[in-house]
Amino acid sequence: MKAKILVTGAFNAGKTTFIRSISEIDPVYTDKKMLDTEELTTVAMDFGRITVDDTISLYLFGTPGQERFDFMWDILKEDIIGFILLVDSITPNMDVTLRMLKFFSEHSDAPCVIACTKQDHKDALPVETIQKQLNMDTVPVLPCVATDKVSVKKVLLTLLHDILEKIH
Amino acid sequence: MKELITMAFRQVRGIQKIHLPEESPPMFTNTVENLREVLSIHRVDHILIEGNRHSFYVMFSNDRWIGVTTDRNVNEVIIRAALERAVKFLEKHSQVEQRMKHIKRDIEEYFVSVGVDARVRRINLSVESDSVSGKIQLSAREGRAEAVKEQLRQFLERQLPYFIKNKVDIIIEKQGLLDRITRDQLLRIIRRVERL
Numbered sequence: 001m002k003a004k005i006l007v008t009g010a011f012n013a014g015k016t017t018f019i020r021s022i023s024e025i026d027p028v029y030t031d032k033k034m035l036d037t038e039e040l041t042t043v044a045m046d047f048g049r050i051t052v053d054d055t056i057s058l059y060l061f062g063t064p065g066q067e068r069f070d071f072m073w074d075i076l077k078e079d080i081i082g083f084i085l086l087v088d089s090i091t092p093n094m095d096v097t098l099r100m101l102k103f104f105s106e107h108s109d110a111p112c113v114i115a116c117t118k119q120d121h122k123d124a125l126p127v128e129t130i131q132k133q134l135n136m137d138t139v140p141v142l143p144c145v146a147t148d149k150v151s152v153k154k155v156l157l158t159l160l161h162d163i164l165e166k167i168h
Numbered sequence: 169m170k171e172l173i174t175m176a177f178r179q180v181r182g183i184q185k186i187h188l189p190e191e192s193p194p195m196f197t198n199t200v201e202n203l204r205e206v207l208s209i210h211r212v213d214h215i216l217i218e219g220n221r222h223s224f225y226v227m228f229s230n231d232r233w234i235g236v237t238t239d240r241n242v243n244e245v246i247i248r249a250a251l252e253r254a255v256k257f258l259e260k261h262s263q264v265e266q267r268m269k270h271i272k273r274d275i276e277e278y279f280v281s282v283g284v285d286a287r288v289r290r291i292n293l294s295v296e297s298d299s300v301s302g303k304i305q306l307s308a309r310e311g312r313a314e315a316v317k318e319q320l321r322q323f324l325e326r327q328l329p330y331f332i333k334n335k336v337d338i339i340i341e342k343q344g345l346l347d348r349i350t351r352d353q354l355l356r357i358i359r360r361v362e363r364l
Contacts, residue, residue: 003349003357022364052360056353078309079285081349109345153364160358167346167354 001056004079005159006110007046008063008100009086010093014117014146015062016046018086021152023048023060063100073103080110082159086144087134089116089124094133101134111162115144115155171297172261173234176254182242184222187235200235204228214251216244227251232258265295267327275304278323285309286316286340287347293336300328301335307347313340 007015025048046062061076077083083104087097104112116130131141140158145151170188177183189197203226207215214227218240225247226235234254238247267274272288279286286308293302308316317338324336 001349001353003353050357050360050364052356056356058357058361079348081345081354111345149364153361156361157358160354160361163345163349164351164354164358167349167351 002059003056003081004059004061005156006061006063006076006080006083006104007086008073008083008104009117010088010096010100012091013086013088013093014144015086017146018084018115018117018144018152018155019046019048019060019062021146021149022050022156024051025049073100074107077104077108080108082110082163083108083112084155084159085112085114086146087114087116087130089118089127089130089143090121092116092125092130092133098134101136101139111159111166112139113155113159113162114139114141116141117144117146119143119151120145120148172257173254175298176257177236177250180238180242180246180250182239184237184239187226187237189232192235200226200233204233214248216247223247225251227255229255229258234258261295261297264300264328268293268295268300271327274327275320275323279319282319284316284319285312285343287343289341299333299335300324303337303339305339305341307341307343309343316340 007018009015046060048060048062050058050060052058061080063076064072085097085101085104101112101114104110114131114134114136116125116127118124119127127141127143131137134141140162142155142158143151144155170186170191173186173188177186187196187200189200192200203215207213207228213229214225217224221240223238223240223242223244224235225238225244226233227248234251236247236251271293272291275288275291278284286306288304289307290303290305293300293304304320306316306320317340320338324334328334
């Protein structure tokens, strides 16, 4: 059985790092250097795995952050059991974040958690501020440091427990 | 069951009465069973008894038998062919009954083998004399309902013998979270993530 969780969020929210922190395998990256800044950006999807036993594996799929790859959302949303929406706490791109939240909430019955990344940065906005800007009180909003495995684990467990409640 | 047997004799003229174990008086049944014992010694599974005006023909198959009383002038070959047809019908009927016991598993295995992403939610089928009727409820991805329905129709046609008149309603529901993961599977994932 392959359980699939989607890790999504606007450009530079930390999706690739998030998956890298928790995946037991070296994630499959599809990152390319951007022409203008030489920074890496994901152009198809990231992919990580956590093996439970011989029969069950949990897969983490990351969506590409750039708008021109939005068509991938429709493909990646298939069969997900939940999704994690990452928001960059330093420069949250609220338009894109809200658009993503709307898309996945409308096209999937999978539960969601919102993780505010880069919370270890001095310029990071407080979680409460981001939550207020999102105007979202039905979905758990959590602080997160995508480079920290414990922090990523906490977000993932929150989502898994949320899914558990839904299939009670 | 009677309809199924009658169907096998539809083309034969001069049939007086069809005898089946469940519809015959005990004395008649006992006589036929004794006859079976006698015939089995000679490794014979059928016999024709001719009277002045009527003939009686009985054929045995596994644990059941079919008898028929006909006019005296009906050709033995025709009667025998009809009885063989009736036995075949009965065998196929019991085959269908057997298949119905595992239909859920068979459908699920079929979907896996052809790569169809659908799950069986509920099956409520009953086997009648010449048909299988009822409802099969499935869940499938959005936009795949017609394709899944067609796949299942093809599968049922192959699974059910030709004389079965299929009256099965296939209902496709939208896939839900529970179709993708069970509580037990999720608990195992949670325990694994906690150990990371």
